[in-house]
Amino acid sequence: MRSIDYFDRGHDLDPRRACLIDTESGERLTFAEVKALTERIAIAMYANGFENQAPVALYGPNSAAIMVALLAIWRANGQWVPVNTRNAIDANAGYLNYVRCGWLFYHSSLQADVAALRAQVPSLTRFICLDRPCDGDPSLDRFVADSPAGDLPDMSDPFGRPDDVVGLFPTGGTTGPSKGVVVTNLGWGTMLETLGDAVGGRTDDPVSLVVAPVTHAAGPVALGTLALGATQVILPGFDADTVLRTIAEHRVTHMYLPPTALYGLLASPELGRQDTSSLKIFILVGSPVSPEKLRLAVEKFGPCMCQAYGQVESPMITTWLPPEVVAAAAAGDHPERLASCGRATRSVRVGLMDDCGNLLPDGEPGEIVVRGVLVSKEYFELPEATAEARQFGWHHTGDVAYRDAHGYLFIVDRKKDMVVTGGFNVFTAEVEAAITELASVSECAVIGVPHEKWGESVHAIVVADGIDEATIIAHAKARLGGVKAPKSVAFVDAIPRTPAGKMDKRALRAAHWGGGRMVN
Template sequence: MRAIDYFDRGHDIDPDHACLIDAASGETLSFAQVSKLTRQIAVALYAGGFRNQEPIALYGPNSAAMMVALLAIWRANGQWVPVNTRNAIDANAAYLNYVGCSWLFYHSNQSADVRQLKARVAGLRHFICLDRAQDGDLSLDQFIAKADGDALPDLSDPFGRPDDVVGLFPTGGTTGPSKGVVVTNSGWGTMIETVAQAVDGRTPAPVSLVVAPISHAAGPVALATLSLGATQIILPAFDPAAVLNAIAAYRVTHVYMPPTALYGLLDARQLADADTSSLKIFLLVGSPVSPEKLRRAVEIFGPCLCQAYGQVEAPMIVTWLSPEVVAAAAAGDRPERLSSCGSPTRSVMVGIMDDDGHLLPNGEAGELVVRGALVSREYYAMAQETADIRTFGWHHTGDIARRDDDGFYYIVDRKKDMIVSGGFNVFTAEVEAAITELSLVRECAVIGIPDAKWGEAVHAVVVADDIEEAVIIAHAKARLGGVKAPKSVAFVAAIPRTAAGKMDKKALRAAHWSGERMVN
């Protein structure tokens, strides 16, 4: 199906049901109202010169208007181009130039950046400000009012236009400029249906909290729950107190956030008095989660914690670790599964492969590879880069993993993050998991740094409260042995992050290495 068809399925359950509630403004829109607005915006786009399948960028903080605009892009059969508000303006300008974007919906909060984008992105010609007229650009209301009539081309076919492009999604990596991942209706629909199936059936009245950026993974999670008829409670940004208040006030049943946000909730002083009893699904996506913090989260929030693994090139839900499995592991039944990213979902084949293209048996570490409808089509205008990750008939994720005898997968590391110390492979994720078992450690990033004797030495960068380096090293040595334990620890106030919210290990390594080579 087309992306907008999933919203329409939710609409048809009960058009008068609350669809979007903007917690900041208090605005509430029913499914019927959102449907009407998306059609009006799509009509206005075509009246303004939009051509079927043109890229349309969306830039701003979370709001009901942002969600409406996103749905309208899909109503018009446009290609969504997310613009990350955390990116440097140079990075956003480069990406918009690269994908050839000519339309931009934005919030007035970003007006200073938009003025710079107008100067740097020659192809951008159409600007609509979501909340008000700004710098000569029409407001969304003005844009809708300017259009004559209500004619909208029939953009459907019996097959749901499987090869049309839903979006051009930036990879947001730390190894260079973002590549644009071309995601089609076929792959997007596979993801939406797989996520919806995983989180459905737990309550007759789902209410989903949107707190992570809509321009990142929160957008697809919202669409998956919208297809179930769920009300979306939209917060402008993550704030622990606001999240806890919203869960209690709106009786939120479903919430998605990255592990770093979960850690913020666990540290929040308001947590002790918070009512989170309504939660049925607390989905963690984006990076590995500390097993000890996941266990603690189950104690606090109940049997609702779950985890999915994916990447932009194979989005969101390659594997699934269900609330039932997590709750059992937290209670002591197969506790090692707190470190697992789950077992493969029905939409993909998953394997572990060595560098020569051989699939490996259970227990052996290798690159996690994927094939199936979930895999995205290609990198935009990058044929060689696409070919590089599609060797031996599989999509290569760049993640090192192993599979146990029950079919559960464990991410060991990113291929590029592996440390070779004294001839031994050290997987940083394993060391990070051991260090974050310590209750005084809030976050940890492990990197390799140059060492005259070992080639690379294991080095931990830690955010912690009143704990000594020797305690951390001794704990890691007891858990992992001397080879994998850090040789040194640096204490910092915060670990640098990429615009996508991931630990920026390239920035951490740069303080210790010179030149492009970051191995020794």
């Protein structure tokens, strides 16, 4: 099916049900109202020169308006171009030029940024401001009102147009400019249906909290739960206290957050004051979570914690660790599974491969490789990069893991993050997990730093309170042995993050390597 067909499936369950609740503006829209709005916007787009499958960018904070605009893009059969508001303007301009984007829906709070994009991206010719007229651009309401009435062309077919493009999604861009991942209806629909099977059927009154940026994994989660008929409660950004109060007020049942935000919730004084018992699904995606913090989360939030693993090229739910398994592990049944990202979902084959293209047996670490319709079509106009990522007939993720005898995967590192010290391979995720077992440590990033004798030594950067370097090193040494334990520890107030919210190990290494080892 097309992306918009999944929204319509949720609409058909109960058109009168609340669809979007914007906590910032107070706006509330039913499924019927959202469907009618997206139809009117799509008609206006065609009346103003939009062409089928043209790329359209969204630029703004989370809001009901940006969700409506996203659904309208898919209603018009456009290609969504997510623009991360945390990126540098030059990076966003470079990406929009690369994909030759012509349309931009934006929020007036980003007026200055849009002025810069207007100057740097010649292909952008149509600007619509979501909330008010701005710099000569019409508001979304005025854009629709001033457009002639008409009928929306039927852009589907009996097969749901499986090869049409849903979006041109940027990669993280930590090693250079972002590549555009071409995601089709076939792969996107596979992701949504796999996600629906994993998180659906747990309540007759689903309410999903949208708090992470829609431009990242929160967008797919929102659409996946909309297909289940879930009400979306929208927050403009993450604040731990506000999230906990919102869960209690709206009886939230489904939520996605990255692990760093979970740590913020666990540290909030509101956690013990607000009722979070409505939660059925609390998905962690984006980076590995500390097993000790995950155990604590089960204690605090109940048997709702779960994890998914994926990347833009194999989105969201390549593997799945369901809440039942997490809860059992927290209670002592296979406790090692708290460090797992789960087992391969039914939509893909997942293997572990060495550098020569050999698939590896259980217990041996290798690069995670994936096959199946979940895998994206290609990198936009980058055939060499596509071929490199698809060596040996599999998609290469760049993540290193091992698999146990029960099929559970345990990610140990990014392939380029591994520390090689004295000829031994040290997987940084394993060291980070050991250090964050300490109650005084809230976050930890491990990198390799130059060493005259060993080539690299293990270095930990931690956010902590009331603990010293010697205690951290001694704990890690007792848990992991002398080779893997850090030889040095730096204390910081916050670990730098990429615009996608992941630890920026490239930035951390820069202070030690200069123009040397800058991979990530």
